[in-house]
Amino acid sequence: MNELAILLVDDEPMVLESLSEELQRNFGQNYDIEAAESGEEALEILGELQAEGIEVAVVISDQLMPGIKGDELLSQIHLQYPDILKVMLTGQAGVDAVGNAVNSANLYRYITKPWDTTDLNLTIKEALSKYLRVKQLERQNAQLRENERRLTQFLEAMPIGVSVHDVTGKLTYANQKAKELLKLDVLPDAQIEKLSDTFKIYQVETKQLYPSEQLPIVRSLAGETLHCEDIEIHHPDRIIPIEISTTPIRDETGRISQAIAAFQDISDRKQAEDEREKYTRELFELNEALSRFVPRQFLQSLARKSISEIQLGECVQKQMSVLFSDIRAFTTLSEQMTPKDTFKFINGYLRRMEPAIIENGGFIDKYIGDEIMALFEGSADSAVNAAVT
Structure with a gap:
């Protein structure tokens, strides 16, 4: 059994048999040929075929048939099954009946009796071809709608904002996250020159509106693909730093028809970067302060990069020269100076001594009041040279 059928309706058995044989010969391989001797029987057959999954x-x-006339039957079929193509085949139908069928049943074709076999077969062939094209288009449209639904569902679930702009800069789509970041209830009708002002887009860490012609989405409408982090969205209650990527969308001819933007709030990342920078700066300052008590050269002589690598009781044996200077x-x-002058005097002395020691390959091990203890690896000459420099 085929999944598609052709239904013939005529109250004259001989006409019905002749028509069935003709269509069976030409279309029976791909279509079931069903016959009914009245309008009532035709509607019953349609219901049965529908229940069996046969179109x-x-x-x-x-x-002209007893009971339901042809134009009335085709009108009822059209109401229940609008996709079915309807053909009227009669030699006695009046103009009114044909007109009624055309208007209320969307009549596909009117063929007079006795029919021309070639014309009949060509008409049915074209009708079947049209039906299949319509059904294919319906399936394609249904698949397209399903794809659009899935794409929309995917975009709406994304944790980043997604927006699409047409060639004039008008916002044509924004997912839920984009609306949250931009604080939109409805999509505004803003053109390119008004985008920065409409969406309150500013240059990072300034109170200057971002030049509209330099906006990433505008540049993508001109053909560029961009990624940047120099944008902020300013709201009365907060400022949102944004990371954004934009790219052009081209039609089948290669012309740019739209541009799409993906953007996200990087406030947390910015805060983490600031905290990391602050921690690094504090660590550097701590290391600098620590080096005044445990010189880096001392750690190097122990083959260590950090004081944290030194274990309790760890030591090395080396021959070194020691310089004491006070x-x-x-x-x-x-006793003749104030405390402030005393500190200035000592610091001035130390600023002169330290370069001499370092230039001769030594390092200061410790400060003892006005005294300096410096260490030199190898020959004592280096210590002597530092002392007399």
């Missing part, structure tokens, strides 16, 4: 593609009906009569001098 009727074409109905060919006589006009200020002669410092006690007497300091």
Whole structure:
């Protein structure tokens, strides 16, 4: 049994048999040929075929029949099964009946009796071809709608904002996240020159509106693909730093028809970067302060990069020269100065001594009041040179 059928309706058995044989010969391989001797029987057959999952593609009906006339039958079929193509085949139908069938049943064709076999077969062939094209288009449209539904569902579920703009810059689509970031209830009708002002887009860490012609979405409408993080969205209650990527969308001819933007709030990332930068700066300052008590050269002599790598009791044995240097009569001098002047005097002395020690390959191990203890690896000459420099 085929999945498609042709239904013939005529109250004259001989006409019905002749018509069935003709169509069976030409279309029976791909279509079931069903016959009914009245309008009432035709409607019953349609219901049965529908229940069995068989589609009727074409109905060919006589006009003058007992009970339901042909135009009335085709009108009822049209109401229940609008996709079926209807053909009226009669030699006695009046103009009014044909007109009624055309208007209320969307009549496909009117064929007079006796019919021309070639014309009949060509008419049915064209009707079947049209039916199949319509059905294919319906399936394609249904698949397209399903694809659009799935795409919309996917875009709406995305944790980043997605927006689409046409060539004039008008926002034609924004998913839920984009509406949240932009605080939109309805899509505004803004053109390119008004985009920054409409959506409150500013240059990062400024109070300057982002130049509309430089907006990533506008540049993508000109053909560029961009990624940037120099944009902020300003709302009365908060400022949102944005990471955005945009790309042009081209039609089948290669011309740009739209541009799409994907953007997200990077406030948390910015905060984390600021905290990391602050932590790095504090760590550097701590290391600098620590180096005044545990010189980096001391760690290097132990083959260590950090003081945290040194274990309790760890040591190495090396031959080194030690330089002790202090200020002669410092006690007497300091008693004649204020504390502030004393510190300035000592610091001035240390600023002169440290470069001399470092230039000769040594490092300061510790400060003892006005005294410096410096260490030199290898020959004692380096310590002597530092002392007399």
